[in-house]
Amino acid sequence: xxxxxxxxxxxxxxxxxxxxxxxxxxxxxxxxxxxxxxxxxxxxxxxxxxxxxxxxxxxxxxxxxxxxxxxxxxxxxxxxxxxxxxxxxxxxxxxxxxxxxxxxxxxxxxxxxxxxxxxxxxxxxxxxxxxxxxxxxxxxxxxxxxxxxxxxxxxxxxxxxxxxxxxxxxxxxxxxxxxxxxxxxxxxxxxxxxxxxxxxxxxxxxxxxxxxxxxxxxxxxxxxxxxxxxxxxxxxxxxxxxxxxxxxxxxxxxxxxxxxxxxxxxxxxxxxxxxxxxxxxxxxxxxxxxxxxxxxxxxxxxxxxxxxxxxxxxxxxxxxxxxxxxxxxxxxxxxxxxxxxxxxx
Amino acid sequence: xxxxxxxxxxxxxxxxxxxxxxxxxxxxxxxxxxxxxxxxxxxxxxxxxxxxxxxxxxxxxxxxxxxxxxxxxxxxxxxxxxxxxxxxxxxxxxxxxxxxxxxxxxxxxxxxxxxxxxxxxxxxxxxxxxxxxxxxxxxxxxxxxxxxxxxxxxxxxxxxxxxxxxxxxxxxxxxxxxxxxxxxxxxxxxxxxxxxxxxxxxxxxxxxxxxxxxxxxxxxxxxxxxxxxxxxxxxxxxxxxxxxxxxxxxxxxxxxxxxxxxxxxxxxxxxxxxxxxxxxxxxxxxxxxxxxxxxxxxxxxxxxxxxxxxxxxxxxxx
Numbered sequence: 001x002x003x004x005x006x007x008x009x010x011x012x013x014x015x016x017x018x019x020x021x022x023x024x025x026x027x028x029x030x031x032x033x034x035x036x037x038x039x040x041x042x043x044x045x046x047x048x049x050x051x052x053x054x055x056x057x058x059x060x061x062x063x064x065x066x067x068x069x070x071x072x073x074x075x076x077x078x079x080x081x082x083x084x085x086x087x088x089x090x091x092x093x094x095x096x097x098x099x100x101x102x103x104x105x106x107x108x109x110x111x112x113x114x115x116x117x118x119x120x121x122x123x124x125x126x127x128x129x130x131x132x133x134x135x136x137x138x139x140x141x142x143x144x145x146x147x148x149x150x151x152x153x154x155x156x157x158x159x160x161x162x163x164x165x166x167x168x169x170x171x172x173x174x175x176x177x178x179x180x181x182x183x184x185x186x187x188x189x190x191x192x193x194x195x196x197x198x199x200x201x202x203x204x205x206x207x208x209x210x211x212x213x214x215x216x217x218x219x220x221x222x223x224x225x226x227x228x229x230x231x232x233x234x235x236x237x238x239x240x241x242x243x244x245x246x247x248x249x250x251x252x253x254x255x256x257x258x259x260x261x262x263x264x265x266x267x268x269x270x271x272x273x274x275x276x277x278x279x280x281x282x283x284x285x286x287x288x289x290x291x292x293x294x295x296x297x298x299x300x301x302x303x304x305x306x307x308x309x310x311x312x313x314x315x316x317x318x319x320x321x322x323x324x325x326x327x328x329x330x331x332x333x334x335x336x337x338x339x340x341x342x343x344x345x
Numbered sequence: 346x347x348x349x350x351x352x353x354x355x356x357x358x359x360x361x362x363x364x365x366x367x368x369x370x371x372x373x374x375x376x377x378x379x380x381x382x383x384x385x386x387x388x389x390x391x392x393x394x395x396x397x398x399x400x401x402x403x404x405x406x407x408x409x410x411x412x413x414x415x416x417x418x419x420x421x422x423x424x425x426x427x428x429x430x431x432x433x434x435x436x437x438x439x440x441x442x443x444x445x446x447x448x449x450x451x452x453x454x455x456x457x458x459x460x461x462x463x464x465x466x467x468x469x470x471x472x473x474x475x476x477x478x479x480x481x482x483x484x485x486x487x488x489x490x491x492x493x494x495x496x497x498x499x500x501x502x503x504x505x506x507x508x509x510x511x512x513x514x515x516x517x518x519x520x521x522x523x524x525x526x527x528x529x530x531x532x533x534x535x536x537x538x539x540x541x542x543x544x545x546x547x548x549x550x551x552x553x554x555x556x557x558x559x560x561x562x563x564x565x566x567x568x569x570x571x572x573x574x575x576x577x578x579x580x581x582x583x584x585x586x587x588x589x590x591x592x593x594x595x596x597x598x599x600x601x602x603x604x605x606x607x608x609x610x611x612x613x614x615x616x617x618x619x620x621x622x623x624x625x626x627x628x629x630x631x632x633x634x635x636x637x638x639x640x641x642x643x644x645x646x647x648x649x650x651x652x653x654x655x656x657x658x659x660x661x662x663x
Contacts, residue, residue, distance in 0.1 A: 017452070017454045017457065018454065018456070020457070021454055021456035021457040021460065022456065024457070024460055025456060025459075025460055028460070165357065166357050166360065166361045166364075167361065168361040168362075168364050168365040168368075169360075169361065169364055172364060172365075172368050178644075178645070178648075179637075179641065181644070182640055182641040182643075182644035182645060183602070183636075183637050183640040183641060183644075184602040184603065184605040184616070184640060186605045186606065186608060186616060187605065187616065187633070187636050187637060187640060190616075190620065190623075190633060190636070191633050191637070194623060194629035194630075194632075194633055195379060195629060195630055195633050197382070198378070198379045198382030198383060198386075198629075198630070199375050199378035199379045199382060200378070200382070275469075275470070279471065279472035279473070280472065282472040282474045282475065283474060283606070283609075285474065285609055286608050286609055293472060293474060293475055293478070297478060300482075307486065309478070309479070309482035309483075309486075310479065310482065310483065313475055313478055313479040313482070314479075316475065317471045317475055317479075320470065320471045320472055320475065321467070321470045321471055324469070324470035324471070325470055328470075
């Protein structure tokens with residue numbers, strides 16, 4: 001309370017700046033509140049929403065929520081993508097704490113991802129669902145997670161390669177990293193669907209979602225490699241020398257001494273890369289796949305609910321916002337955890 | 346057992362040779378398979394198709410002449426000019442917005458700071474494509490030009506796009522506006538989305554760079570009797586600017602790369618034109634080569650300019 005009184009006093013002392021700020025807040029916030037809450041319609045059908053003086057039509061979101069979340073997935077089977085998303089969330093929750101980063105976790109992840117794929121694809125007693133019909137939240141989460149999971153080890157390998165003493169290794173790693181970082185993700189996606197299938201044998205039509213997943217993974221690896229390289233540069237040279245002097249091999253020194261320290265330094269960069277990829281998976285729209293953003297767009301193209309684009313985008317915007325904010329929060333928490341672990345050691 | 350340097354060197358040389366060989370073989374295999382795939386579809390590699398008529402129209406031409414009878418090569422040039430136009434307008438406005446917002450986030454007014462922070466957080470935590478879709482959907486639901494919405498005097502918003510009061514104040518004559526500059530809905534939406542998104546990111550760079558200047562510098566300058574404005578102009582900004590130039594440049598490059606999102610809303614930038622070309626002519630491989638070449642040239646060009654800049658700064662001993 002005292003803080004607020006203090007702030008108001010300071011504001012009152014500068015009438016022009018204070019008035020400008022209040023006008024700015026009022027011209028943005030008030031219409032937004034009016035549209036989104038006061039004049040909004042929460043129930044009913046499209047006709048009710050199209051009445052004059054009605055603000056946001058949240059009834060539209062209520063009706064189309066299953067479609068926005070799961071896309072073209074057969075409606076009777078929607079429990080499967082719902083379960084798959086839950087499994088992915090549980091996997092994330094289990095692996096949040098650095099204390100659990102042990103070998104058994106890798107096994108849990110492989111089993112978990114297998115279960116997710118089984119649920120989404122079908123098999124055994126579950127009817128098959130083609131990847132073209134996958135959509136919405138599970139696609140966004142799966143592309144982000146698997147892309148980063150494959151990109152991470154690849155990125156570390158590329159970063160080590162760029163710092164290698166061997167010229168050929170350096171050149172190969174640097175060309176991959178700079179080549180990928182120099183072009184837009186859209187170009188990489190087009191490359192994956194236009195050129196890569198040509199290189200495969202006849203009759204082998206590669207799955208578009210799989211190609212997009214590989215493109216995202218390769219793209220992620222280049223950015224993760226640059227972040228990792230920055231971390232490696234910050235580890236004092238003496239650490240490696242000391243490890244070598246103790247009789248560790250180069251690989252052992254890297255794995256046990258240099259990399260752990262480098263990775264800890266670059267946690268903030270990794271987190272901002274993760275947030276970026278969570279959002280950038282939406283670009284798969286251009287190759288005709290349906291992530292969360294594209295299903296929202298399609299929902300507003302339903303003839304019954306045509307044109308409620310703003311509501312659709314504001315709703316998925318909120319989902320993206322919450323997701324991104326959670327990743328950022330987790331990053332801060334992780335930094336603290338790792339710093340604490342270090343202080344004890 | 347510490348291996349001797351000599352054995353390291355032999356193992357290293359062997360490894361290098363193997364890696365080099367593997368890379369070459371992999372690239373050769375890929376090129377060979379792609380050629381085989383193309384042969385099966387009856388397409389021969391080559392840039393001859395650039396001289397064939399395009400057979401598709403381009404909605405936005407940035408003042409260039411273009412008809413479907415013109416060559417594919419010319420279509421790509423129109424796409425490139427469109428990309429250049431969006432890149433120039435976008436980078437310039439994003440830099441201005443970034444500086445304004447970045448500075449406003451440091452003023453002594455909690456409400457103003459709060460509003461700016463909220464805006465930046467919204468931009469940083471939602472996808473650029475979402476903003477782009479939202480803007481284009483909003484522009485398409487604007488009233489027709491006859492009932493255009495006038496948010497500022499002389500600026501009109503309609504379902505035909507945005508009309509700006511240059512060189513003259515626009516007047517509504519017949520079916521459309523004359524006298525002003527009309528931006529298509531696609532251009533306006535793409536430019537606005539890129540400026541808002543990257544402006545927010547640039548504002549963080551600006552804020553970070555200013556905050557990184559040690560507090561003592563400011564205090565010392567104030568103690569010397571400078572006014573707060575002089576302190577900013579003569580002490581803080583020159584130092585902050587030097588620290589932020591590389592980050593500003595990378596931000597502008599990523600803005601240009603993100604301008605390829607144009608393809609999602611049908612603005613004919615270079616990626617969009619090349620994609621159409623690939624679908625129409627079947628020369629996807631060549632189109633991809635041009636696309637990758639254009640962006641790589643841009644990124645590597647900016648990277649080498651930055652190296653020159655850094656070298657100059659280091660020589661000056663900053």
